[in-house]
Amino acid sequence: MTTAEVDPLTLIAARMRGNEVWVRNTSYPDMVARTVRQLFSDSQVQALLRAELGFDANEAILVLDSCHDLQVEKLNLRMQRMVSSIDRASASGTPDAPKRTALEEARRQWAAAWDAEAHEVTVAAADLAAHCDLPEGTVTSVLNHFRLDVGQWSPRQVIDEFVSGNNPLRTNPVIHHSDGRVMLVHNAHNLVAVRESLEQHLKGTARWEIYQKMRGNLLESRTQDAMQRVFPGAESWHGFEYYVPATAEESHADPSSYTKRVEGDHLIVQDDVAVIVEDKAVAVSPLARAGDTRRLRGDLTGILKRASEQAGRLEERIEQDGGMRLHKGDWLDLSHVREIHTIAVSLDDLAAASTTTADLVNAGLLDSNHIPWTVSLHDLELITELIEAPAEFLLYLRRRRHPDVTTMFTAADELDLFLYFFEAGLYVEPNPHKIREIYNFLPPPTAAEKRRFQEQVPVFLTSRTDPLDAWHYSRLAARTGTPHEVASRVGAHQQVPGKDEDAGPTKSVSGEVTEKIQTATPKPRMTLSPLQSLIEALHARHDFAWQSIGATLLSSASSAQAAMARLPFQLLAEPRDDGRGRSAAIPFASSEGDGWLLVWMTRPVGQDSDNFERESRDYLRAKKYQMRLTRGAVFVYDEGSRQVDDVYYDGYVGELEPRLHHELSRLRPVDSLEKMSVLAAKRRSSNASASQHNHTRAKKRRGKSKTRKRR
Template sequence: MKGKSRRRAARKQRQKQARLAEAAPFDVHTLTVLDSLTAMEKLIQSFTPSDDPAASIGATIDEAVNQLVADVRQFDTLRLVEVARLMFLPSSFGGPPVSALDAVAAHVELLALIALAAEGPNGFSGSGSNLSTTEFVPAAKSQLDHLMHLSQLRVMATTKPTDKLAMISTYVRGNEVWMRSTSYADVAEATVHSLFEDCPEVRQALLADLGFSAADVLAVLQSCHDIQIAKLNTRMQAMFESVDIAMNSTTETGPDPVLRDAAQEQFSAMWEPAIETVTAGIEEIAAATGQPADRVSAIVDQFRLDLGTSTPAEVTDDFMAGRNPLRTHPVLVHDSGRIMLPHSALIAGAIKENFEEHLKSSPVWETYRKHRGDLLESRTRAALEKVLPGASHRGGTERFEYFIPATPKEQTAGDPAKYTKRVEGDHLFLLDDVAIVVEDKANALSALSRGGKVNRIRTDLTSIISKAAEQAGRLRDLIEGDGGVRVEGEGWVDLTHIREIHTITVSLDDLSSVATATAEFVRAGLLAPENICWTVSIHDLELITELIDRPAEFLLYLRRRRNPQVTVLYSAPDELDLFLYFFESGLWVEPDPDQERAAFPFLPEPKPAQRRRYRGQARSLITSRTDPLDRWHDAKLNGADASALKPTMVEAPLAPLADLLHTQGVYGWLSIGATLLSGAFEAQRKLAGSAQRLLSEPRSDGQGRSLTWPVTGTVEPAEGWLLVWATHPPHESLAKAHKRLAGYLKAKKHQLSLPRAVAFLYDEATRQLQHVQYDSDIGPLPDELKPWLGSLQPPEAMHPIRQSARGRRRRKAKRVAR
């Protein structure tokens, strides 16, 4: 009967949770993804009966493009683009930017490209339509959605099942279609300024060749954007004011006819604008920037879009394949000579790609490449030093060369003093028992890769990701195998104390969802499963290190992020989405319980529920998590919204202890802190109360008390820990207490075959933390400590604390200065 009661209670609890889940509002980002998937499913079903689905899809695409062409030819293109900007792009109407799921830059761009390609030989005809622009554009969005889904479906239909790079190619192409810049505009533009303005030789070469610098282009294009926004605001203000006046004039007979007509006219001017009110003139930009008109004209000529003889079908195919001409030439020029930007997110990328393409044939190309690499290295070092305070550093802009075996014979001999091949590393950070190996890659994906050329994708990603992982892994293997490394000019660097090594690749360009597809890189043979490197852009790395409140959070993220199973079970469009999900829920992957027990034999036989939980893990799509981050960044930049708080990690009861270890400079504080933060909320709460429980119930015989927990939750024996809380009774000398604790720690660690252990000793008189004992010795147990083994509790009596997902409890929102 008791069994039935328990099952009935468990069933009721599951039903309650299901009802709560049904009642919970959906994330709007999730709804958007579901809507897109539903539309794709319907399309797939419609083409299933076809003998040649790819041909049928192609014919349907042609029909969709032809329909759009017939429609857009009725409108002036730039006026059409302006209305699309208003309806598709997020706007704030005076406040901080608002994230809108329907506001997708790709829709504006594709509509602009089709309209421009559809123009007759006389340019912007705008022949007239029975529909207004504001009536047509919402319908056009549905047509564009349909066209984009068809194009995605054609890629699926034509992809070879045996192509191991198919998914990565899809990610690359998807980035080019949907993502404009995962970096904030101010950050991306600052990088462009540093790349092309901070190196005098490069700047002078651009001035001599083109007649303008990167700063000039930034000023001109940003001014064009600002003028467009100012004119929009003017139209909007005039509309609001006229409507307000008309409403205030209302009497019993209705509003004043003259004022009503004036309001109607202003409303039309807002949504059916004249070309002068949606574009910028050369003289306007010259006046706003203080630059000569001829220089402004030269910049416009360099960045103007020219589709040549491309047809609407060709520009659509190119756009959906990742070949978007607006990426490098975002300026739309009207036949009157006035100009427009589809949106400002194109500015930084266009300047970088345009200038780099020019410099490749310039004598200063190598100078630029070195400057670009030095810039990345210096910024990588600065970012990581924020979250690795006190770490020693080798590399960066200073040469860091070390020796590796030049031949199999040297490798077999294993004598580091006789290695003869000298290689260069980018960064080596050492902080107590933790080593961070970093490789910088300043080169970017080529235009051919972004256009979906599989062979070029393999070449580029091998250069950026695979080689970096191999180079970082090479140094990691030396540290693990030889216990150190021989450094040019320094000699032998002993690293036998290192117990944890992480490898990172930092790219100058944003790789977006490509960088989050670690599992696909392994599947395609671009990464080895045993050599997973965290690949991150410098912009994301800098932002992540700014969001981190304590260094232990960063190390824990590295541990979780580099788990080979993370990107098997979690799919995210962007690195920041993964990171913010880590802040929320820990980015946890349930380990195989049988492999976990093989790694830690003292664990009991896995229960059926554990195996079911492991097998039941399903791939999760992490939708956008960056809305709060966007608000915080905007508030920090513009000082607008004081209520926009910086995203922080979910509440961690052991965080104060991790902070105390850092403040006191305890050896191993970083790795200990990350381990303390690795448990779920309830587990941490239990551990956090351990000291007070021990101190509140001292032993009657005057001996100290202790509580011991192994930490598992991994399939790697090297990642296990032993945590001990202990008390120091008043009569015992401090030296004796330290010796007792050190002996117990070493013996217990040896008994359980755990590589690292830490004990927290609390004074019973003051009730304060008195001493932290860290032990990472992996040698044999000293003879004098072997008698301890007989007095220890047997391994099977231990109750391990598993590293786990975080609880959902959040910190209460506080308005605090950070």
């Protein structure tokens, strides 16, 4: 049976179960620890836990982590004794015949190291209390609460449950010995055990509603902070209410008559781009993680499907109404928005479920017309910190939300997809025939286009996070003041002395320490673009649509970007004899029908800036209309300073104004184009010949009359 014949939900369940068996944590422990501490930071919740359980979340984490630390100390001591005894045996007698007593001692220490007695691998509550500086009663309460009890299960049953995804150690990682001493199986279970166990206890108490509100507020505030990093200066609305049609009849009426009031979590508007974010703090149940398809469908419906529906509801209002009517507010005009993205952020790590968009659509959990990027809070925070230029994040949204991406690229982790985007673009070759359906004036697909589309095959992405691990733990070492190698092992419960643990992941002991470590351990970055200086200039200038223009520039192949980087200087190097500027236009088509036209123009010294702008904007709009492209931009280079002096944007999508028909008649017929650029991957160079072609044509037209045909 092939994967195509398997029920999509069964495939997702199998991946979730495999994740439970093979992967303990998909987020860095220090990030999870910060989240768990924040979740249980409410004073009323802490008081309830201490009263009913004898400890709070911080004390539970401290006791379990300390148990691990003491066990590691014991293990290291046994290893040291073993190595020392072997060294003494080797040094005694002769190399061929060491002294008998020394040899017997080495054998005894070898056996003790690898097959230790119970007291050597367990810890007493009194020792833990002294190590944690907590009352022994508190320590005992923690150990009893997280005690593993498999009842009458046989060893075979325990193994069968584990490999099926039902890991009893997930919430109960402490094994008790008959003499009262304890052993922690592995510290990777600690944070998960604390959160899931304490949440389960709170569900039956009067503080559950307080905790749920705390959980939602935490996710909302941290999502907001993350989005602000990659959409600097954008307009934003958080926790807002607006109106949608309550009936089919209302959907055809004026938006002012809508009567159904609904909620939205986040709306970020950066010029012509709108990003709708829905937060879902609902936890994924252990049964769902173990692969129970019925429970999995229910949990994913509550997290992903509902988030997709809520985000899609607002997306429809922007597309159909050009805005929305806010509750207790005015009409929010969003008619200038030309690009909309939706994101579903979960507090839980969804592991394999979030990287299988195609299966989620096939399982009916996502609408193919409203596919959000589904991402965990921890992955979102890391990704937004890795982003160097906001345009990179917008391009990742475009690529990541492409419906074919998770069909072509399979990854166990969102960060593998993201780092592959940094490395190779996360690009899916478009169907050249579909491109022609949208832009029917294009010549037939070339053999190369068809070959690239037909020969692309699905790729399984192996782990790409080693450089990220090194950078993250070096940053953690700076924040905690511990050596790098120590931070990578015990970062979950380390805190900066005298510092607020919740101040965020960028805190450091000192700027000097952080700088030294970051220099030694480089941050993963996107391959440097040849258009970096132009993209940075757009960001600094903050021209309208600077971020979406930058993402479009980044979307082309590296060779094409290099050609575009040279283009303005080629135009500036050969000014016209008649005092007019020079120009070259590069169209970008896409299979989604949201193409761009980018134009490079030179403005001669002394030319009237108002007339130049008017003529340039008229040309941009007419050419864009002729090519059926949605958006366009002109980069104006001053012939005196040889720098970008202005940027004109056009997102008009209606019928061409009558006054521009004359401008349209002056343009070269669109069906005479020999080539039209298609959004290209980093490895391709399709745009290079197009830009050079424009440059060559521009040179041939020098000195012709003002009535010449314009490209």
